[in-house]
Amino acid sequence: MTAQVFCVANQKGGVGKTTTSVNLAAALAQLGCRTLLVDLDPQGNATMGSGVDKSSLKTSIYPLLVGLSSLAEVRCPTPGGFDLLPANRELAGAEVELVALDRRELRLRDALGSVADDYHMVLVDCPPSLSLLTLNGLCAAHGVIIPMQCEYFALEGLSDLVNSIKRVHAGLNRELRIIGLLRVMFDPRMTLSQQVSDQLVQHFGDKVFSTVIPRNVRLAEAPSYGQSVLAYDPSSRGAQAYRAFGQELLDRLGVSPGAPMQQARVLG
Numbered sequence: 001m002t003a004q005v006f007c008v009a010n011q012k013g014g015v016g017k018t019t020t021s022v023n024l025a026a027a028l029a030q031l032g033c034r035t036l037l038v039d040l041d042p043q044g045n046a047t048m049g050s051g052v053d054k055s056s057l058k059t060s061i062y063p064l065l066v067g068l069s070s071l072a073e074v075r076c077p078t079p080g081g082f083d084l085l086p087a088n089r090e091l092a093g094a095e096v097e098l099v100a101l102d103r104r105e106l107r108l109r110d111a112l113g114s115v116a117d118d119y120h121m122v123l124v125d126c127p128p129s130l131s132l133l134t135l136n137g138l139c140a141a142h143g144v145i146i147p148m149q150c151e152y153f154a155l156e157g158l159s160d161l162v163n164s165i166k167r168v169h170a171g172l173n174r175e176l177r178i179i180g181l182l183r184v185m186f187d188p189r190m191t192l193s194q195q196v197s198d199q200l201v202q203h204f205g206d207k208v209f210s211t212v213i214p215r216n217v218r219l220a221e222a223p224s225y226g227q228s229v230l231a232y233d234p235s236s237r238g239a240q241a242y243r244a245f246g247q248e249l250l251d252r253l254g255v256s257p258g259a260p261m262q263q264a265r266v267l268g
């Protein structure tokens, strides 16, 4: 097993990064993938949404990134069947501290190196910025998954993210690719949703995942129970959509969890 690492990134807040990270992690776990979720956002929403209390952590991703804890100390199992590197407010300080450290943008990559053989998939839930934390995510990753809300300003700012990805690809991480754009919070009753969705497909072609995540209240409710939607309401449309997305991702990558991971192939 050599883990494929994917960032879930979009510098806008509230576009479904954390919802996608947690529910994709749960879906991949159900599909038989050994999965690690990395919470790289000081808000700790992915941590809470995975059923781990961010206020009672003994250690977290912050000491891991600055070299004060080992990955084995930080990693914890979750009820959803995937492992987690949890985060809390402490991580906000990492921005400042990391600047002074050597290999400051490679800290996450270095940390994950020791567990690459433990997992099929590593998902990184990025903060809503193009900060040094997000840069750590991009440097550690093979690919980026970009959740996009199908609304009028969705495309605004996307070029900044794409340019950041290009810069990281050119200077720091030749393996980095955009795996795909995921349409989320889709509302079929809104003409606008359909129009923006069509525009995305026109612009980005087969980089747009064919699975569409609908707006579904169960997805919004699940985190307050510390559960993925797959556990909270397995038959909801949100759960069905994230299961389908997990399978589509594996199909795109040419991965089946039973097969040797060396055959994994990241689309260019």
Ligand code: ADP
Pocket: 012, 013, 014, 015, 016, 017, 018, 019, 020, 045, 128, 184, 185, 186, 213, 214, 215, 216, 217, 219, 220, 221, 223
């Ligand atoms: P981000 O991590 O990009 O800031 P979140 O995943 O936290 O975004 O989502 C923002 C808000 O929207 C949250 O309250 C979440 O529960 C809700 N949400 C996300 N995706 C959906 C969806 N498909 N349907 C309904 N609510 C959603």
Ligand code: MG
Pocket: 017, 018, 019, 041, 045, 126
């Ligand atoms: Mg988030």
